[in-house]
């Protein structure tokens with residue numbers, strides 16, 4: 001039995017952790033923490049840092065055994081904006097594992113809203129006329145016609161985290177990253 005903190009109360013993210021740690025007597029504790037990066041990260045480095053910060057803050061706040069941080073951002077490539085998502089898992093021994101998720105380009109109209117300084121979640125509400133997309137299918141769900149929603153995308157990241165964590169703990173290696 002582990003106490004697993006998740007550094008968010010966003011239901012789309014929490015559901016991803018529940019999906020991968022289901023059916024075991026783990027206690028999953030969603031908790032609001034600071035990502036210590038911009039509300040709308042603009043690079044892989046910033047998005048990944050946000051995920052690690054969320055995980056570390058959640059571990060301390062909830063006195064958990066392990067903690068997971070999940071962060072969404074965007075990256076620029078080929079004059080387009082692409083969604084980018086990162087996750088991190090930390091434990092009480094100072095181990096930090098991280099993993100990146102799927103990326104797809106955003107339509108120009110949406111990208112322009114984000115370039116003008118608005119958060120992607122807000123731009124998506126205006127674009128679709130639906131509320132709270134960030135807690136539901138997400139931009140990735142909208143633009144993949146429902147084939148991959150935000151929870152599924154983060155579930156893949158959580159699998160990558162859990163798998164790496166089990167690999168490194170079973171092999172007796174502490175894989176520590178500089179913070």
Ligand SMILES: O=P(O)(O)OP(=O)(O)OP(=O)(O)OC[C@H]1O[C@@H](n2cnc3c(O)ncnc32)[C@H](O)[C@@H]1O
Pocket residue numbers: 007008009010013039040041070071072073083119120121122124133134135137138139140141150
């Ligand atoms: O409560 P938190 O955990 O902060 O949840 P969030 O939805 O704000 O998620 P992030 O901070 O990780 O995401 C950073 C920004 O990107 C937006 N975003 C990222 N992916 C999205 C998606 O798939 N759909 C809608 N908005 C998304 C989100 O609304 C934020 O403006």
Ligand SMILES: [Mg+2]
Pocket residue numbers: 039
């Ligand atoms: Mg946010």
